[in-house]
Amino acid sequence: MAAPPHVVLIGLPGSGKTTVGGRLAKQLSRPFLDFDEEIERREGKPVSRIFADRGEAYFRTLERRLTEELRDARGGMVLAPGGGWVTVPRVVEMLRPPAAVIYLAARPETVLARMGRELSRRPLLAKGEADGDPLVAIDRLFTERGARYEAVADLVIDTEQFDAQGVTDQAVAWLSLFEGNSVMPGGM
Numbered sequence: 001m002a003a004p005p006h007v008v009l010i011g012l013p014g015s016g017k018t019t020v021g022g023r024l025a026k027q028l029s030r031p032f033l034d035f036d037e038e039i040e041r042r043e044g045k046p047v048s049r050i051f052a053d054r055g056e057a058y059f060r061t062l063e064r065r066l067t068e069e070l071r072d073a074r075g076g077m078v079l080a081p082g083g084g085w086v087t088v089p090r091v092v093e094m095l096r097p098p099a100a101v102i103y104l105a106a107r108p109e110t111v112l113a114r115m116g117r118e119l120s121r122r123p124l125l126a127k128g129e130a131d132g133d134p135l136v137a138i139d140r141l142f143t144e145r146g147a148r149y150e151a152v153a154d155l156v157i158d159t160e161q162f163d164a165q166g167v168t169d170q171a172v173a174w175l176s177l178f179e180g181n182s183v184m185p186g187g188m
């Protein structure tokens with residue numbers, strides 16, 4: 001049987017892409033790939049180090065290459081690219097269609113609160129950016145990207161309204177329609 005298309009979760013850092021992606025993959029019995037984790041594994045260093053050593057443009061090239069691989073791979077994966085992936089020219093179009101793109105929407109204040117100490121792992125939000133105020137930095141990303149997230153999404157989930165499991169359940173319910181009822185949660 002043909003694999004269903006990839007499911008791609010997009011949104012700001014801290015919007016829950018990794019958490020929801022893991023749950024979604026488990027619930028759908030599909031493989032999960034977190035872009036940052038995969039890139040860190042391949043490069044042998046954390047994303048913050050890649051930014052420091054090679055710069056953002058190099059990191060974006062790695063995101064693009066990984067996307068090319070996934071385009072050419074069999075579908076059926078749950079993918080969580082980093083928050084800036086949608087800004088890399090043409091990458092969204094490499095996967096969609098046929099991929100289903102789900103935007104996990106959240107206010108800058110909310111994602112900031114969710115990230116907590118994880119903030120230091122995000123080079124674009126770490127100290128030194130936007131006069132050292134992470135809310136200013138995340139506000140800026142939201143202003144730059146909010147419209148793009150919405151424009152490329154097949155579904156927007158307002159994550160302010162639900163916990164991680166609630167968001168996952170919404171995604172599963174919608175995917176069963178998107179994929180023409182071919183989704184079988186829990187690997188049934």
Ligand code: S3P
Pocket residue numbers: 011012013014017036047081082083084085121122123124141
């Ligand atoms: C980035 C988000 C990060 C990571 C990198 C750049 C961004 O991923 O890819 O630090 O440009 O928003 P998360 O969205 O998983 O934090």
